[in-house]
Amino acid sequence: MLRFIVRRMLQAVLALFVLSVLLFAWLRSLPGGVVSALLGERGTPESQAALRAALGLDQPLPVQYWRFLQRAVQGDFGISNGVYRGQPALDVFTERFPATVELAIFAMVLALVFALPLGYLAARRRGGAFDTGSIVFSLVGVAVPVFFLAYVLKYIFAVQLGWLPPSGRQDVTINATHITNFYVLDGLLTREWDAAWDAFKHLILPAIALSSIPFAIIFRITRAAVIDVMDEDYVRTARAKGLRRQTIRLRHVMRNALIPVVTIIGLQIGALLAGAVLTEKVFAFTGIGQALALGFELRDYPVLQVLIMMAALIYIVVNLIVDVTYAIIDPRVRT
């Protein structure tokens, strides 16, 4: 078990190393280069050369990479040159990260709450109208571009019906105290129920939009897994033993069907991060997704760099955790 964990961790470190090399290459291949980005049109050949020397760009590549790595490890990814001009790029990440986590958790919970029971029911009534209907629904769900769904939800429930707020994380008139930057949690911690409720209302529409793809995928994985497990010998044995239906469903079918579902949740973190870029932009939800979208628009490379590196780090770490959890549940994968 320990050997398995160590090996998976080494693989994760290797992936991060290769990623940092790629990012470094990316930074160097920026259109126009860093120097002209910083100096603009005003740069004379002399000032450009001076800046190049000051930034260490006249050094050999491996030296430059080493310096980049040293600074990155210390959290220095440069200063934003876009919307957050003057702010260290890492701060853009740390300030906005809780918002995205809050949104992603809420979206994942929504997806699970609907996908698990629906997947189970569809598998039980395999081939029936309910099964066919929910499969068609999930296929259409995947074909709808996430940002279009977000706009439709916003148009119907915020613009036309006015039930929910169209944008932001919290109403500007609410002057809430923030401890953790998870706004709903903050409201609960400080017992400002109005603030918590308002933050929650701001989460609903973006979370529904963001949950559409994970919902469809978890639904189909659950359905397939339940169908597989129901055919297994141990379920037949349990039935033959005369165990109560409830016991068979929970202890034998659902428990074993959940193994592939756990794996897919880990993989879906990446999809959630990408979906957040689109959803947060539509709802002006100030998370890292919105920062990434604005960064792409304005070519804010320091911000893009730190956000993509952090997103990949999160994704790799989550998958590492999923792999280890998986190895604990099912000893056969520890090879």
Added chain:
Amino acid sequence: MTALGDRKKERIDALAEAGSLSSDEGVSLWQSAWRRLRRDPVFLVGLAIITVFVIIAAIAPWIAPHDPSARLLIGQVSPATPIPPPQEGFPLGGDNAGRDTLSRLIVGSRQTLIVGVMATLGGLVGGMTLGTIAGGIGGWADSLVMRIVDVMLSIPSLLMAFSIAALFARPSQWTVIAAIAIIQVPIFARLLRGSMISQRHSDHVLAARALGVKPAAIVFRHMLPNSLGPVIVQGTLVLAVSIIDAAALSFLGLGSQDDSVPEWGQMLGRAQVFFNSYPEVAVYPAVCIIVVALGFTLMGESLREALDPKSRR
């Protein structure tokens, strides 16, 4: 009575299929798949959608009522009414540059089809090259290629597409195609390698080796053709994904900036400004994208089921 008779026929068909399967796998795998697909409503619906889409794309310039880049309704565009309403000869109205929306949708099908097909082909060629090297040569080549593939897979794919597209100062249709193709490469590579490795010890490969067939010929004439099933399924699904992802890139301003060549993803991306006042401007291209993506998904899913040995029991 007829239902009973049909069921019997089905059982005989199934038996016949099982029989032919054991006699000659290579051919009858596709034959039995086709036999199932022909009766599968999911596949037929998908096929119908895609056929209509391809026909429209092929004859687009001849059926479009107007020139898609002619600013015919420009006289009706003003700050107060940025979008010309539907009218005689312009059933879907115009866009904010006074161009006919219906014509742009019809002609846009071409560019959308090109983006989907080129991105898929790009991913397919790259992935098949890597997968064939890994699965065919094996050993150190396999380890090297698979490490690269693993790293590519360890980055969320759409995020990677965004980053690749952001590399280009002036995004175009080709940068969109390149970005989407690159994110598909590791998936195709892993898929092909997996199915090639599972054949390494199969009877027909062992037989070919015993007969003294050259290794390269074994890889290209025996292993590769028999590994294509899952690759084709994945390719169909990627067609759907690439059309949706192209729209996401346009939405972020990373798509083609060339307005004279209409494309659905670009039309949808440009429509975001008008969404709250003129939602129809976004709805038309969105519905086109959803229907076509659904068509490819339906075909891919039913193909997967038809070729899956587990469901063929």
